[in-house]
Amino acid sequence: MTKVLEGKKVLITGSGRGIGRACALAMAKAGADVVVHYRRDQDAAERTAAQIRDLGRDAWVARAEMEEPDEIRAMFDEVARRWGRLDVFVANAAASAFKPVVELKPHHLDRTYRTVVHSVVHAVQCALPLMAGPQGAARDGRIIAISSMGSDYTLPRYALLGTAKAALESLVRYLAAELGPRQITCNALCPGVVDTDSARFYAGEQYESYRRDVIAHTPLGRLGTPEDVADAAVFLASDASRFITGQVIRVDGGLTLLTGGFESLV
Numbered sequence: 001m002t003k004v005l006e007g008k009k010v011l012i013t014g015s016g017r018g019i020g021r022a023c024a025l026a027m028a029k030a031g032a033d034v035v036v037h038y039r040r041d042q043d044a045a046e047r048t049a050a051q052i053r054d055l056g057r058d059a060w061v062a063r064a065e066m067e068e069p070d071e072i073r074a075m076f077d078e079v080a081r082r083w084g085r086l087d088v089f090v091a092n093a094a095a096s097a098f099k100p101v102v103e104l105k106p107h108h109l110d111r112t113y114r115t116v117v118h119s120v121v122h123a124v125q126c127a128l129p130l131m132a133g134p135q136g137a138a139r140d141g142r143i144i145a146i147s148s149m150g151s152d153y154t155l156p157r158y159a160l161l162g163t164a165k166a167a168l169e170s171l172v173r174y175l176a177a178e179l180g181p182r183q184i185t186c187n188a189l190c191p192g193v194v195d196t197d198s199a200r201f202y203a204g205e206q207y208e209s210y211r212r213d214v215i216a217h218t219p220l221g222r223l224g225t226p227e228d229v230a231d232a233a234v235f236l237a238s239d240a241s242r243f244i245t246g247q248v249i250r251v252d253g254g255l256t257l258l259t260g261g262f263e264s265l266v
């Protein structure tokens with residue numbers, strides 16, 4: 001049976017670990033070849049790439065600091081040299097300072113917005129020629145951004161990343177409108193709380209109580225897994241999503257359906 005991403009060429013930022021890694025493995029299982037991008041954790045990226053090769057797909061690692069446009073361009077130049085094309089770009093990498101707004105310094109603002117927002121503009125500009133067919137003809141392409149519920153819900157110490165993700169979701173809609181005529185779709189996935197290093201870093205010593213509270217407010221009764229997000233990413237990367245563009249799709253087990261204040265009525 002043909003796999004849904006058979007032969008597709010995919011680049012996923014931050015795919016050595018966490019959600020990006022799960023996306024890389026799920027897409028490889030669906031038949032894709034994958035560039036595993038990393039910034040610091042080369043070992044994790046190499047391990048993910050080796051797992052993909054064990055699945056019988058092509059995989060190689062690329063290092064780039066997503067704050068630096070030149071490094072992003074060099075990574076896409078390497079994609080051009082090796083593959084000459086790209087079908088799917090997943091903007092997953094993110095990092096931020098988790099602080100109240102009043103404590104944010106200029107370098108926190110710069111670094112987070114460069115990583116989460118500016119990098120996606122630079123990367124998409126680099127990806128576009130690789131997503132075009134011969135003589136620049138339209139050819140199906142997919143751009144998928146990983147957002148966060150902090151884009152429209154106010155979470156403690158999350159204003160910096162939340163506002164960056166809000167800009168990212170807006171960018172997704174603009175890209176969808178601009179790139180539709182080239183047959184490139186652009187959508188975002190919006191996870192709730194997913195059990196990864198960054199969720200643990202965000203909650204710090206309160207991780208266990210945070211985890212319990214989130215589960216209690218999640219209709220499906222558990223935290224998200226990286227694989228929950230990855231399966232949705234495979235759908236968005238596949239032909240099955242061909243007429244969906246400019247959308248932000250929640251993958252949160254229903255966490256954002258409930259509001260506080262009604263507990264005494266339950």
Ligand SMILES: NC(=O)c1ccc[n+]([C@@H]2O[C@H](COP(=O)([O-])OP(=O)(O)OC[C@H]3O[C@@H](n4cnc5c(N)ncnc54)[C@H](OP(=O)(O)O)[C@@H]3O)[C@@H](O)[C@H]2O)c1
Nearest residue numbers: 014018019038039040041066093094095148193194196198
């Ligand atoms: N976990 C959650 O609960 C949750 C919820 C909502 C949304 N999300 C979103 O899902 C995405 C993945 O999150 P995660 O939990 O899997 O995070 P993670 O485990 O902390 O992984 C983050 C990845 O981003 C890369 N990265 C960070 N800063 C970078 C930079 N400046 N340049 C290049 N690469 C950089 C890291 O690469 P290195 O390790 O090589 O440095 C790493 O691979 C993020 O966009 C996050 O905002 C996560």
